[in-house]
Amino acid sequence: xxxxxxxxxxxxxxxxxxxxxQHQQRLxxxxxxxxxxxxxxxxxxxxxxxxxxxxxxxxxxxxDVGRLASGxxxxxxxxxxxxxxxxxxxxxxxxxxxxxxxxxxxxxxxRSPAADHIETLASARALRQxxxxxxxxxxxxxxxxxxxxxxxxxxxxxIRVTGPSGTVCGSVVRTAGGALVLKTDAGEVxxxxxxxxxxxxxxxxxxT
Amino acid sequence: xxxxxEETPRPDMPYKEVTKPRYAEFAAQEFQxxxxxxxxxxxxxxxxxxxxxxxxxVVDVIxxxxxxxxxxxxxxxxxxxxRHEEPMMCLCEDPHPDRPEGREGCGAYWKLTITVSPT
Numbered sequence: 001x002x003x004x005x006x007x008x009x010x011x012x013x014x015x016x017x018x019x020x021x022q023h024q025q026r027l028x029x030x031x032x033x034x035x036x037x038x039x040x041x042x043x044x045x046x047x048x049x050x051x052x053x054x055x056x057x058x059x060x061x062x063x064d065v066g067r068l069a070s071g072x073x074x075x076x077x078x079x080x081x082x083x084x085x086x087x088x089x090x091x092x093x094x095x096x097x098x099x100x101x102x103x104x105x106x107x108x109x110x111r112s113p114a115a116d117h118i119e120t121l122a123s124a125r126a127l128r129q130x131x132x133x134x135x136x137x138x139x140x141x142x143x144x145x146x147x148x149x150x151x152x153x154x155x156x157x158x159i160r161v162t163g164p165s166g167t168v169c170g171s172v173v174r175t176a177g178g179a180l181v182l183k184t185d186a187g188e189v190x191x192x193x194x195x196x197x198x199x200x201x202x203x204x205x206x207x208t
Numbered sequence: 209x210x211x212x213x214e215e216t217p218r219p220d221m222p223y224k225e226v227t228k229p230r231y232a233e234f235a236a237q238e239f240q241x242x243x244x245x246x247x248x249x250x251x252x253x254x255x256x257x258x259x260x261x262x263x264x265x266v267v268d269v270i271x272x273x274x275x276x277x278x279x280x281x282x283x284x285x286x287x288x289x290x291r292h293e294e295p296m297m298c299l300c301e302d303p304h305p306d307r308p309e310g311r312e313g314c315g316a317y318w319k320l321t322i323t324v325s326p327t
Contacts, residue, residue, distance in 0.1 A: 001326070001327045002243075002324050002325065002326055002327065003324070003325050003326070003327045004241045004243070004249065004322060004323070004324050005322070005323045005325075006235070006236040006239055006241060006251070006320050006321070006322060006323075007236050007320065007321045007323065008229070008232035008233050008235075008236050008318075008319075008320065008321070009232060009293050009319035009320055009321045010321070011319070012227060012229055012232070012319070013227045013231075013232070013295055013296075013317050013318050013319035014227075015225070017295035017317060017319050018225060018227070018295065018297055018317040020295050021295040021296055021297040021317060022297065022311070022312075024270070024295075025297070025299065025312065027270045027272060028265060028267070028270060031270055031271040031272065034271060034272065035271045112244050112250065113244075113250055113263045113265060114244040114245070114248045114250055114265050114267070117248055117265060117267055117270075118244065118245050118248060120271050121245075121269070121271070123271075124271045
């Protein structure tokens with residue numbers, strides 16, 4: 001609990017104090033429209049930024065998360081989920097700041113002459129938080145696009161052929177005259193299928 | 209406030225930007241203070257000049273994009289007390305004659321010290 005006491009100031013008011021009081025009253029009367037205007041501008045600006053980012057992500061580079069190695073695909077999925085959550089929270093907060101709360105106002109609150117000032121402070125807080133959440137959404141989106149572009153590609157399914165000279169695993173390039181040409185890490189390898197003792201389809205060749 | 213008939217508070221007094229020491233003394237005695245959330249006070253009472261009931265907000269910040277302006281300054285030497293000097297003016301809505309466009313009240317102004325201390 002606090003006690004608030006009023007007393008005459010040590011020095012008498014001057015015309016400068018009157019101008020300061022008038023200026024403060026003008027600012028107080030116009031601060032709610034000002035915060036709404038600022039929030040609308042931020043909402044439009046950040047919306048355009050996000051739209052540009054999404055457009056940029058579609059210009060070039062790998063666009064299919066399914067082509068990523070499984071671990072990276074999971075990471076990209078989590079980042080996209082975070083981007084979605086941050087974007088939704090940011091959009092709601094910016095809309096709250098620009099247009100006010102959707103809740104009905106208690107009539108007791110409206111009796112306060114400071115109701116507009118309190119709403120201004122709440123809107124300014126929502127604007128700051130919404131701005132931070134939207135920027136976080138943009139960062140997550142950039143991270144997701146970067147990981148999708150530059151993450152390692154999922155290995156292609158391959159054929160493992162076991163013969164007298166050992167085992168060869170790779171993706172099929174072509175077959176000709178009973179020979180199978182496989183693309184391996186070491187380059188193209190030709191195996192004679194007539195000597196093969198086992199042929200097995202695999203999801204990915206072991207990189208040993 | 210005074211025996212002078214011209215200084216007797218009347219709602220129809222012409223607008224005049226004026227201050228007197230007794231305005232602050234009167235306001236300090238007659239005004240009620242209400243807390244309306246953090247950093248927001250409302251002072252309510254009769255104007256020392258025209259006698260009309262008025263309300264004045266005392267706030268610590270005002271939104272003015274891109275930054276809020278801080279009005280409330282902690283300038284007390286005592287760590288558990290907060291003293292603030294607030295310039296005030298009449299904010300009544302009565303139509304005082306000769307009031308210029310864009311101005312409020314009857315023109316009276318004064319300055320109060322607000323002291324906030326723990327009970």
